[in-house]
Amino acid sequence: MTRLAAVDFDVIRSLYIVAFALFILGLRLVTHPRTARRGNLIAAIGMAVALVATLLIDTVGDYGLIALGIAVGTAVGIPAARNVKMTAMPQMVALFNGVGGGAVALISWADYRHALAGGGNPPLETLIPILFAAIIGSVSFWGSNIAFGKLQEVIPGRPIQLPGQRFINIGLLALAVGCAVAIAAGTESQPLFILILVSAAVLGNMFVLPIGGADMPVVISLLNAFTGLSAAAAGIALDNVALIVGGIIVGASGSILTNLMAEAMNRSIGNIFAGGFGGVTITAGDREEAKPVRSTDPSDVAIQLAYARKVVVAPGYGMAVAQAQHTVKELAAELEKRGIEVDYAIHPVAGRMPGHMNVLLAEADVPYDSLKEMDEINPEFPQTDVALVIGANDVTNPAAREQSDSPIYGMPILDVDKAGAVVVLKRSMNTGFAGIDNPLFYKDNTALLFGDAKDSVQKVLKEVEEL
């Protein structure tokens, strides 16, 4: 290299070390509520340091195009992140994850094309990571897009399954891996590489389509880990330690999060991806007609709440779609003013992603320490006068405890049915996103208040105020 390259590579590597330290410190701080925001900022500074260091590397060129790419990305990313509603957060995270995976797949493709133009296949220690990054990156990009489509309800949220789905998936994976092996064995062919990208893309689609909404948190978390792993692989291919470290930290932490989610549902990850909550739910339709439910009206609910000593609110996705979190908070404040104890029961997978409810209620200024986790709140239900279930379904389904043939049998749930009375706010008699019937609705101590969650809570609030 010429003298133009004034910056020594050791300086760059030292800056990378600073960046890693900031990433790790930042993530560490994000695990505590008080320091979380600062942690995120520190990680972002780490990213800026890594970016500047990379721009200083002497082999880096074509700054105009780099600036163009960054400008376009910023112009798209900032408004998207600024304007997204808190309720649409899961989709947004899925989408950001998807573009990351897409970037990995594109980079591996360009890297392979570059190697071919330079005389042929690169050495195996570069080639294998490239192939790995291509497969995982492409799966992650398309899988995340499907997850986005399902959450945004562009694609039906219910599991979509083809006959022999599992064999199709195995076939697609075999095709992608087979092509990769052929290239690694010495075939130099760009069409074969593109076939890898395409078969992995179809696999990404097929892999997420059959998964029901209740499992979405696990899927997004897993795809997040995938993108991290593929970024680390790209780092090995490109001999860049920043990519390796950044990617693997996400790969590892994402795997842990995925596992926590799956554990919370008492299901193995394999089980979730083997076809999810699909086909087993045909019985739901018959049961609805066979069993009567008790519906109630806002003034009854208001009386029940106003004369309770302890009320527990169990929110779910219905609260998110109805944007009801602020109204719920107002109702809770009104009840607390009357000396009634109000707590929130947060199931680890309520909503469409881990911690979804926490984010929404935080937006409504509910202090995070009045949100009780499942293990903490479950023993309190027998002493609870009214459990108010707002748009939650599967996470309160006693079938998980009682019916061994239920697809969700064994999943830990909020024991709302043990409360003195249960009021379920529901849009209609439809089954939950997972498509499973909920025996809670037919219990003697359960009453259903039909309607949009926000609207219903508002009516109840008004009635309470008038009491």
Added chain:
Amino acid sequence: MDLLTELTILILGAFVGFEVISKIPNTLHTPLMSATNAIHGIVLLGGILLIGEVSGFVNKLILVIAIAFGTINVVGGFLVTDRMLEMFKARGRPQEAEEK
């Protein structure tokens, strides 16, 4: 850098990732996922490293898109996480402030 050094870094990095995340309260699952999500946008650096080396319109185009994608991932990811965390408040504080 030789492959074994890189693999060493990879394995140690994996353990760091595991350690950092252990014992995280449910409250922070979404922001944490979102923050780690932003970090894997670091793949943007891969696009930057390559774009000066490759030649041809198609390669450049692929990499400009990759850099744009990576940037969306990074910028959007950190920003959205910040928006979420901004709203987390401890019990009592906001109400007290209003009453005074």
